[in-house]
Amino acid sequence: MNVLVINAGSSSLKYQLYEMNTEQVLATGRVERIGMESSILTHEVEGRAEVREVSEILEHTTAIRKVLDMLTHRQFGVLNAISEVQAVGHRVVHGGETFSESVLVDANVKLEIRKLFDLAPLHNPAHMMGIAAVEMNLPDVPQAVVFDTAFHQTMPKTSYLYAIPTVLYRKHQVRRYGFHGTSHDYVSQRAAEYLGRPLRDLKLVSCHIGNGASCTAILHGRSYDTSMGLTPLEGLMMGTRSGDLDPAIVPYTMNKEDLTLNEVNSMLNKHSGLMAVSGISSDMREVVQAMEAGNEQAKLAFEMYAYRIRKYIGAYAAAMDGLDAVLFTAGVGENSDVLRKRVCEGLTFFGLELDHGRNAVRSKDVRRITTDASKVAALVVPTNEELLIARDTYRLARGQGGELRHE
Numbered sequence: 152m153n154v155l156v157i158n159a160g161s162s163s164l165k166y167q168l169y170e171m172n173t174e175q176v177l178a179t180g181r182v183e184r185i186g187m188e189s190s191i192l193t194h195e196v197e198g199r200a201e202v203r204e205v206s207e208i209l210e211h212t213t214a215i216r217k218v219l220d221m222l223t224h225r226q227f228g229v230l231n232a233i234s235e236v237q238a239v240g241h242r243v244v245h246g247g248e249t250f251s252e253s254v255l256v257d258a259n260v261k262l263e264i265r266k267l268f269d270l271a272p273l274h275n276p277a278h279m280m281g282i283a284a285v286e287m288n289l290p291d292v293p294q295a296v297v298f299d300t301a302f303h304q305t306m307p308k309t310s311y312l313y314a315i316p317t318v319l320y321r322k323h324q325v326r327r328y329g330f331h332g333t334s335h336d337y338v339s340q341r342a343a344e345y346l347g348r349p350l351r352d353l354k355l356v357s358c359h360i361g362n363g364a365s366c367t368a369i370l371h372g373r374s375y376d377t378s379m380g381l382t383p384l385e386g387l388m389m390g391t392r393s394g395d396l397d398p399a400i401v402p403y404t405m406n407k408e409d410l411t412l413n414e415v416n417s418m419l420n421k422h423s424g425l426m427a428v429s430g431i432s433s434d435m436r437e438v439v440q441a442m443e444a445g446n447e448q449a450k451l452a453f454e455m456y457a458y459r460i461r462k463y464i465g466a467y468a469a470a471m472d473g474l475d476a477v478l479f480t481a482g483v484g485e486n487s488d489v490l491r492k493r494v495c496e497g498l499t500f501f502g503l504e505l506d507h508g509r510n511a512v513r514s515k516d517v518r519r520i521t522t523d524a525s526k527v528a529a530l531v532v533p534t535n536e537e538l539l540i541a542r543d544t545y546r547l548a549r550g551q552g553g554e555l556r557h558e
């Protein structure tokens with residue numbers, strides 16, 4: 152069965168096409184700058200960028216159409232006909248308390264995702280556009296949704312409740328949900344395989360450090376606590392998001408700067424984090440480059456970013472009463488040895504001993520970056536959210552007879 156995995160953002164759409172009998176990636180790509188004059192479609196087959204096409208793609212329905220055209224393209228395509236796409240799986244960031252596992256899309260599921268727009272304003276509306284765009288282009292193909300929040304539904308109340316009037320939880324489900332769950336789930340499984348120990352015996356802290364970033368305490372294979380909260384704003388410092396702050400800053404800033412709630416919300420989500428402190432960029436590569444060239448603000452941003460990750464690792468080791476391994480994943484976690492070094496340098500007190508040579512190795516494989524004698528291991532585990540989404544989609548689509556209908 153061929154499964155198309157889609158991660159739709161507000162102005163972008165990433166895709167991967169899998170053949171699920173072998174779990175082989177047939178093609179991958181992305182459409183960027185949707186809604187702008189020069190949208191860019193990049194399409195790769197076997198790791199080679201085959202096409203980079205610039206045209207005007209005004210909305211997601213056209214973007215999906217372009218992707219399907221590319222998948223069946225005479226020269227660059229990997230399918231003979233669009234009908235060979237037999238199921239589609241979407242990443243959906245917020246599933247609230249309604250979804251603790253992946254589901255097939257129906258009218259009710261779409262309604263529930265819409266209800267959660269307020270809680271993931273950067274993400275959920277874009278995912279719905281992706282789902283609607285697939286419906287328009289592939290009306291008979293089953294679609295599944297895989298939620299970032301699902302993995303965290305195992306958290307105990309002590310982790311997920313806020314110390315505010317309980318009526319807010321009862322009436323409006325104000326609680327910690329946590330995100331990047333598909334990634335935390337995937338890397339913890341890979342780490343257990345690598346360490347050769349059952350997941351149920353392990354105490355792990357997984358650090359998903361990308362554009363958005365979160366740490367999760369994974370106790371015996373289940374999410375026990377995580378740094379993101381009601382929305383993906385809480386916790387670590389991120390590219391453009393503030394992470395943790397005193398909530399009193401919100402009314403205080405509104406008063407002092409005469410800002411509206413929306414303006415403060417936008418400041419915290421889009422104009423804070425690495426971007427705000429460095430004054431240079433939300434991209435860690437550029438911040439590190441500027442720091443190495445002697446820029447003081449970039450150095451401060453980098454130090455704050457690393458310090459906060461270290462604080463969460465320490466807090467979660469205490470929360471679980473122990474720690475077997477720290478896992479680094481996503482864009483920054485997988486690629487920035489400088490950042491990993493800065494985080495790990497302050498963790499020697501509980502026996503984490505970084506191996507500088509191993510940390511500097513560049514590779515796509517799971518690898519240990521601590522010494523063999525280190526009491527706590529640190530691993531780099533490349534994430535693969537798309538593969539987990541493809542697996543869930545395959546399972547659900549087969550369950551409803553998708554395979555019988557389409558193969």
Ligand SMILES: Nc1ncnc2c1ncn2[C@@H]1O[C@H](COP(=O)(O)OP(=O)(O)O)[C@@H](O)[C@H]1O
Nearest residue numbers: 360361362363433434435436481482483486487
């Ligand atoms: N070699 C690198 N060194 C440091 N940071 C990197 C490197 N490569 C990528 N990144 C960072 O990874 C981030 C993107 O991570 P990613 O996990 O792809 O994020 P998202 O899925 O949220 O778009 C970029 O903002 C960039 O800062």
Ligand SMILES: CC(=O)OP(=O)(O)O
Nearest residue numbers: 244330331362363383
């Ligand atoms: C939930 C979240 O922050 O996702 P991303 O890192 O893709 O922005």
Ligand SMILES: [Mg+2]
Nearest residue numbers: 361362363481
């Ligand atoms: Mg990501």
